[in-house]
Amino acid sequence: MTVTGSILVVDDDPAICLVVGEALRRLGHKVKTASSIRERSLLIDSVDPDVLITDVMLPDGDGLDGVAGILERKPGLSVIVLSAQNTLNTAIRATEKGAFEYLPKPFDLNELARAVSDALGAGNAGEGDQEDGGLPHDGLPLVGRSPAMQEVYRTIARVLSNDLSILVLGESGTGKELVAEAIHSLGQRRTKPFVAINMAAIPRELIEAELFGYEKGAFTGATVRTAGKFEQAQGGTLFLDEIGDMPMEAQTRLLRVLQSGEVTTVGGSKPVRVNVRIIAATNKDLPTLIEENRFRQDLYYRLNVVPISLPALRERREDVILLARHFLDRAAQDGLPRKTLSDDAAQLLMAYHWPGNVRELQNLMQRLAVLSRENVIAADMLRNSLPLDMVPPDYAAPADQLGQAVREWARRQLGIGLGQLNRSLHDDLLAVVEPILLQETLASVDGNQIRAAGLLGINRNTLRKKLNDYGLDPLQMRVAE
Incomplete structure (x- = not known):
């Protein structure tokens, strides 16, 4: 049985408050948000929450200050602490203050939902069952x-709070449709239809009929008037997948619909007013297609109001194990045997290149959940399931060598005596390692800062600042012709 309650979320990042708040509301909880200790103090009595979720670093002080006093006044309250200061000291302080749970940032929404469920006494939330407070299968499927x-x-x-057109970019299998579903299910159009169409899967001559609908008798086989995807998505979201494969003639008509907000069916003469949000996606380089006269530049500008670039799985290896365990849990929820990963299997998953991205990992975990005879999936089982030429036999060696080099460097530095150190060891190490990492990454992508930022897991502005701080010129890192 689902247990719901009243939740107060305190964080000075509006994005976190919005996403966490909407995710918990979709689970049936009543949610209020605040951005400071002062607001928290004003709301704690009026809202009288069952669970308080609070950040540590707030604009007017330490979020842990006052928690003990709140718990004295409200002994039935459970406190979940969030912090980007991922240190042992923070975790200890949270425990000493009486926090029910401590989650380091960045956190996973499913993990937070389970913590809230546990705090409310739903029980057995660790199994990931929807009835125990985990996010539903069709809820927010993004993990990382x-x-x-x-x-x-x-x-x-x-x-989420606007209707701007969105262009989702990324390789096949990175989860572009999941992003579109998340935007729809958490946004203001969530009660209306979500309609998806894959341009690459429809014959060119049928795309306009699929998108805009057709009248009876418009062509052979058109026996009744049929609404197109635009009309089907009325009031909701239309997801145009593989937009780069759309024929030029259909692009022209799509642009006209986006500009006018009206659709005319194939064979029809009377336009129909439509109100839909457009989310498009592609794994192709649209600017290159524009140069080759295969994609309309004006349509590109109309669709690319807010771009979202999804990283390839090899560019976010720290998420591989989290995703693998998530897919094994999902498989168990679907009735397959419950499996876990051994440590050596986890290392092998981290070393693999994942050309098929998240979809490949999901398929592999489902296959292993069926085929593995043991409850624990070992590395040997994985080696039999992955292309051998893509898995280096010494997959753990590079990380081990780097770790040993850092260990020896730290010991040498500490050996000179702490009193003689004029700067932070952390800053000294970054000053040595980070410029090399930036240079090598930029060189590998011929100086392309957008791709380099994606590989590094930082945004482009952060990369530019780091390059400036270290006096590095990205133009000098291009590969010579």
Whole structure:
């Protein structure tokens, strides 16, 4: 049985308040948000929440200050602490203050939902069952804590309250449709239809009929008037997948619909007013298609109001194990045997290149849930399921070598005596390692800062600032012709 309650979310990042608040509301909770200790103090009595979710670093002080006093006044309250200061000291302080749970940022929404469920006494939330407070199967399906995915989450949060057109970019299998579903299900159009159409899967001569509908007798086989995807999505969201495969003639008509807000069916003469949000997606380089006269530049500008770039799975390896376990949990919820990963299997998953991205990982976990005879999936089982030429036999060696180099450097620095250190060890190490990482990453993508930022898991502005701080010129990092 689902247990719901009243939740107060305190964080000075509006994006976090919006996404967390909407996700918890969809689970049936009543949610209020605040951005400071002062607002928290004003709301704690009037809202009388069952669960308080609070950040540590707030604009007017330490979010942990006052928690003990709140719990003395409200002994039935459960406190969940969030913090980007992912240190042991923060976790200890949260525990000492009486927090029910401590989650380091970046956190996963499913994990937070389970923590809220536990705090409300729903029980057995760790099994991931929807009835125990986890996000539903058709809820927010995006999983990841990497900086690159956190940037995606922030962008999603910023577009929920408006109807701007969105262009989702990324390789096949990265989850572009999941992004569109998340924007729709958390946004202001969530009670209306979500309609998806894949341009690459429809014969060119039928695309206009599918999109705009057709009248009876418009062509052979048109026996009744049929509404197109625009009309089917009325009031909701229309997801145009693989937009780069759309024929030029259909692009022209699509642009006219986006400009006028009216659709005329194939064979019809009377326009129909439509109100839909457009989210398009592609794995192709649209600017290159524009140069080749295969995609309309004016349509590109109309669709690309807010771009969202999804990183390839190899660019966010820290999410691989989280995703793998998520898919194994989903498989168990669907009735397949419950499986776990051994440590050596987890290392092998991290080393793999994942050309098929998240979709490939999902398919692999489902296959192993069926075929593995053991409850624990070992590395040998994985080796039999992955292309051998893509899995290096010494997959753990590079990380081990880097770790040993850092260990020896730290010991040498500490050996000179702490009293003689004039600067932070952390800053000294970054000053040595980070410029090399930036240079090598930019060189690998011929100086392309957008691609380099994606590989590094940071946004482009952060990359530019770091380059400026270190005096690095990206133009000098292009590969010579």
